[in-house]
Amino acid sequence: MAVTQDMATTTTPGHRPRRKRWHRLPTKNLVVVVITVVLLVLGVVLSASLGQLPIGASQVAGTVFQALGFDNGAAPDDRLIEQTLWQIRFPRVMMSLLVGAALAVAGGVMQAIFGNPLAEPGVVGVSSGAALGAATAITFGLTFFGNWTVAVLAFLGGLITTLIVYSTARSQGRTEVVTLLLTGIAVNAFAGAGLALINFAGDTQSREQIVFWQLGSLNGSRWNEVLIVAVVSALATLLALGLSSQYDLLSLGDRTASHLGVKVERLRIFSVVLVALLTGVGVAFVGIIAFVGLVVPHLIRMLVGPGHRWLLLLSVIGGATLMVYADLLARTLIPAADLPIGMLTSLVGGPFFFWLIRRNRRKAGGWA
Amino acid sequence: MTVTTSTTTALTLDAVSYQVGSHRIIENVSLDVNYGEVLALVGPNGAGKSTALGLLAGDLKPTAGEVSLDDRPLARWEAKELARTRAVLLQANQVAFSFTAQDVIDMGRAPWIGTPQADQDDAAIAQAVAVTDVAHLQQRSFPTLSGGEKARVSLARVLAQRTRIVMLDEPTAALDLRHQEEVLRIAREIARQGQAVIIVLHDLSLAAAYADTIAILHHGKLAACGTPGQVLTAERVQEIYGTAVRIIPDPDTGRPVVLPRRQA
Numbered sequence: 001m002a003v004t005q006d007m008a009t010t011t012t013p014g015h016r017p018r019r020k021r022w023h024r025l026p027t028k029n030l031v032v033v034v035i036t037v038v039l040l041v042l043g044v045v046l047s048a049s050l051g052q053l054p055i056g057a058s059q060v061a062g063t064v065f066q067a068l069g070f071d072n073g074a075a076p077d078d079r080l081i082e083q084t085l086w087q088i089r090f091p092r093v094m095m096s097l098l099v100g101a102a103l104a105v106a107g108g109v110m111q112a113i114f115g116n117p118l119a120e121p122g123v124v125g126v127s128s129g130a131a132l133g134a135a136t137a138i139t140f141g142l143t144f145f146g147n148w149t150v151a152v153l154a155f156l157g158g159l160i161t162t163l164i165v166y167s168t169a170r171s172q173g174r175t176e177v178v179t180l181l182l183t184g185i186a187v188n189a190f191a192g193a194g195l196a197l198i199n200f201a202g203d204t205q206s207r208e209q210i211v212f213w214q215l216g217s218l219n220g221s222r223w224n225e226v227l228i229v230a231v232v233s234a235l236a237t238l239l240a241l242g243l244s245s246q247y248d249l250l251s252l253g254d255r256t257a258s259h260l261g262v263k264v265e266r267l268r269i270f271s272v273v274l275v276a277l278l279t280g281v282g283v284a285f286v287g288i289i290a291f292v293g294l295v296v297p298h299l300i301r302m303l304v305g306p307g308h309r310w311l312l313l314l315s316v317i318g319g320a321t322l323m324v325y326a327d328l329l330a331r332t333l334i335p336a337a338d339l340p341i342g343m344l345t346s347l348v349g350g351p352f353f354f355w356l357i358r359r360n361r362r363k364a365g366g367w368a
Numbered sequence: 369m370t371v372t373t374s375t376t377t378a379l380t381l382d383a384v385s386y387q388v389g390s391h392r393i394i395e396n397v398s399l400d401v402n403y404g405e406v407l408a409l410v411g412p413n414g415a416g417k418s419t420a421l422g423l424l425a426g427d428l429k430p431t432a433g434e435v436s437l438d439d440r441p442l443a444r445w446e447a448k449e450l451a452r453t454r455a456v457l458l459q460a461n462q463v464a465f466s467f468t469a470q471d472v473i474d475m476g477r478a479p480w481i482g483t484p485q486a487d488q489d490d491a492a493i494a495q496a497v498a499v500t501d502v503a504h505l506q507q508r509s510f511p512t513l514s515g516g517e518k519a520r521v522s523l524a525r526v527l528a529q530r531t532r533i534v535m536l537d538e539p540t541a542a543l544d545l546r547h548q549e550e551v552l553r554i555a556r557e558i559a560r561q562g563q564a565v566i567i568v569l570h571d572l573s574l575a576a577a578y579a580d581t582i583a584i585l586h587h588g589k590l591a592a593c594g595t596p597g598q599v600l601t602a603e604r605v606q607e608i609y610g611t612a613v614r615i616i617p618d619p620d621t622g623r624p625v626v627l628p629r630r631q632a
Contacts, residue, residue: 116464252463256461259425259451259454259455259456260479261450305467305468
């Protein structure tokens with residue numbers, strides 16, 4: 001086949017526009033969005049209705065519309081119901097949505113920058129670093145940033161550990177993924193020891209608080225905390241979404257991505273900060289909740305493919321959905337008991353992840 | 369093709385050295401790469417070919433000397449600008465997630481997003497797909513392709529980038545005979561259109577058949593540089609590669625063919 005001939009005959013463009021195919025909106029993605037959103041809304045209503053004080057779904061909808069300025073007959077007249085919804089259940093539901101979304105996006109970003117679907121904030125040490133920072137604030141009663149102190153220290157802890165891991169795993173401007181994951185293990189062990197030490201040093205009350213929070217719980221979420229998580233995670237998520245096409249290029253490998261104009265090292269450092277923000281702010285208020293950052297992006301990748309714009313967007317919805325149901329289960333599985341949600345996600349997420357590994361290994365291309 | 373050297377020089381290595389620790393990988397190499405030409409970088413294993421390509425691509429910063437592109441030092445080029453000027457095909461082409469071959473080729477257009485040239489996206493991709501013979505692979509997941517298929521899809525990505533300089537690091541390594549010849553024919557064709565092509569090759573006969581200039585690296589130094597006829601002498605190849613060869617002219621083209629001498 002003569003090359004010259006091909007060059008001449010193929011300059012006419014294809015009949016379908018091909019540009020940025022992995023960014024366009026296929027019907028399949030739309031279906032996934034619609035189904036996830038329906039599940040999400042259902043989960044929110046269920047989570048607000050169910051509990052020690054059962055409240056009708058119409059009353060839940062009524063009070064929300066009332067608050068939005070639409071007077072309606074469905075809104076509850078009972079003060080107790082009003083208070084239960086607005087002071088206990090709604091902040092908790094909001095917190096579950098936000099933390100779920102933040103963790104899922106953090107996982108998606110981390111997998112993108114390390115080119116490995118096994119990378120997860122917990123694996124690389126962000127979670128335990130953040131835990132160490134937050135535990136320090138709790139035990140020593142630090143308050144120099146007011147309401148934000150625990151969050152700021154959790155973020156700093158996560159950021160410092162991630163930067164340590166990152167700089168250790170980096171040599172000659174390259175990040176070896178294997179070294180990175182191994183360093184993550186060492187850092188996790190060290191942060192775990194630090195956590196144990198602080199636990200040991202603290203009084204009974206802060207010790208209980210730390211243990212409870214190591215297992216993760218959305219119990220007692222307050223509106224001011226919800227606001228902090230909302231602001232930080234919305235900002236970080238928007239920034240991550242803005243980088244999605246660069247994350248796509250990064251999957252070609254560092255050098256090739258840089259040949260296509262990506263400033264790889266700068267992108268990575270910036271993304272590590274985003275991951276520390278997204279993870280740290282969640283960890284600060286609800287404790288360690290594992291596997292969300294691993295399972296959600298993985299499932300979404302299986303549904304809509306690896307393009308990062310859709311992956312991150314759907315991780316927001318998917319993470320929120322997963323977490324609202326996980327919290328619903330944590331609250332209602334055993335009557336009158338609030339299970340630690342981190343334990344629950346690991347209990348379900350662990351075997352699920354195991355199944356994912358087996359399933360993927362059977363396919364050609366392994367983890368791809 | 370050559371008008372005047374000053375207007376057609378794409379890349380210049382000016383007394384470039386590259387060393388890691390005390391080990392000198394490239395030592396005092398000066399070399400011009402011209403537009404409209406295919407330059408083949410050859411040499412034994414470990415001679416510094418890929419390092420030289422890394423220096424030309426701007427991946428590595430020389431420890432001495434200077435690399436210039438269009439008479440401007442590489443260090444003064446913006447990453448985006450560079451991506452619109454030179455495309456690089458590496459030896460290993462792995463993709464981390466299950467992007468389709470089509471997605472991977474589309475990514476070659478990324479440097480042009482937001483520029484007037486984005487209008488050429490469809491045409492550039494269609495042409496790249498056609499010349500590399502990968503139309504039937506487009507919907508396949510990249511990680512499931514064979515080594516040769518990956519190499520061709522990656523080549524399509526590089527061609528879709530439509531840059532005036534194209535660098536290929538052993539593009540033929542995983543390819544069968546027909547596709548090897550095709551890749552070199554593509555290289556010839558884009559050079560004919562005025563682009564500068566730099567190819568790292570192992571097969572000396574292949575280099576001789578398609579390159580305008582052959583540069584032989586040996587222990588990090590430029591051992592010879594010139595037309596295939598000038599550079600490929602039996603003595604030189606024998607000395608550098610340490611094995612006896614016979615050079616015979618190709619009966620059709622007259623270009624040198626390098627044959628190792630073998631015991632009967």
